[in-house]
Amino acid sequence: MTEATRRTPGTPCWVSLMVHGLDEIQMFYGELFGWEFAPGPGQLGPYVRGLLDGKEVAGIGRLPADRQLPIAWTPYLWTDDADATAELVRCSGGTVGVGPLDAADAGRMAIVTDPAGAVFGLWQPASHHGISLHGTHGTPVWHELLTSTTTSVSKFYETVFGYETRTDTSVEPKEGSPLEEEYDHVTLLLDGRAVAALHGVGRTLSRRRGTAWMTYFQVEDTDRSASQVIELGGHVITPPWDGPHGRTATVSDPEGAVFTLVRLRP
Known part of the structure; x- marks a missing residue:
């Protein structure tokens, strides 16, 4: 990873959405924002990345049919050490719901909540450095x-x-x-x-x-x-x-x- 791709820990670097109807939601955001889609890591089930001009801007995954979780966009915050940050979340009054776990060779992640119950992600990058296009429609x-x-x-x-x-x-x-x-x-x-x-x-x-x-x-x-x-x-x-x-x-x-x-x- 170069200094050009590294972000300061705490910087929002990715957004992801888990839904039931993955194909239908791809059509919605494809029409609204002009996204095309490519496969992403599947540790949590089927998952695609939204692309603009071939550059990754967001992710959408499919929830298991028996999981009735809130449907919401989740921001991921950059960390250099997902395990250490997850432990700090716990010690500071938050909770860790998923992970930390490896997302293939893309990086290491965790899903956590703050003390008020807001969900967000932690992202420790490896090959995937997060959003790679800014300042245009759909980003x-x-x-x-x-x-x-x-x-x-x-x-x-x-x-x-x-x-x-x-x-x-x-x-x-x-x-x-x-x-x-x-x-x-x-x-x-x-x-x-x-x-x-x-x-x-x-x-x-x-x-x-x-x-x-x-x-x-x-x-x-x-x-x-x-x-x-x-x-x-x-x-x-x-x-x-x-x-x-x-x-x-x-x-x-x-x-x-x-x-x-x-x-x-x-």
Whole structure:
């Protein structure tokens, strides 16, 4: 691995989705984002990687028929030692649900939860270094943890990954925003660079999803992509609006996985 491909531990480096209808969901994201697909490691069952211009941007796997787990996009955070980081997750109040285990020659992984119950992955790369294309339609561009209050989990992420934190007092609901009350927002930084955020939304937190990570996918036209989600069998949860990151819309795919479309401000 070269210095050009290595990321600072704690950096979001991959996103993955486990579903029941793998073929149908491939069609959905293929139409919405223009992804093509190639086989990936199958330790957890059938698994494909979404490609744009031949470069890997996300993964989708099939759940066993008897597993009724929540369908959700899961971000993976880079680590140089998945076993050591998994143990630190345990010692800091989180839990380890899967692994650590080897994903063929691609790398070593674990699925963990923070103390508030949000699921995320750990990724120690070998041959697979994560997302290899950025800044275009259909690529993951940002991750935010939606929780009732950031104070409940910020210390956990600081301890496990060494993030610096910045409280963004300037991030406030604006007139016309779908948010119904004030919230707090903490940016997570590595080497002075923003890599993710914690977003406290108070009573507007979804009771069904609870505390969970939200993946933002970059699109060329938020309104058009939101309409396409409906045409492809998904749902629009929050219609397009001009938010802190740009024009955004929160949507779900046909199996209920929630994600956000965003056209970033120039």
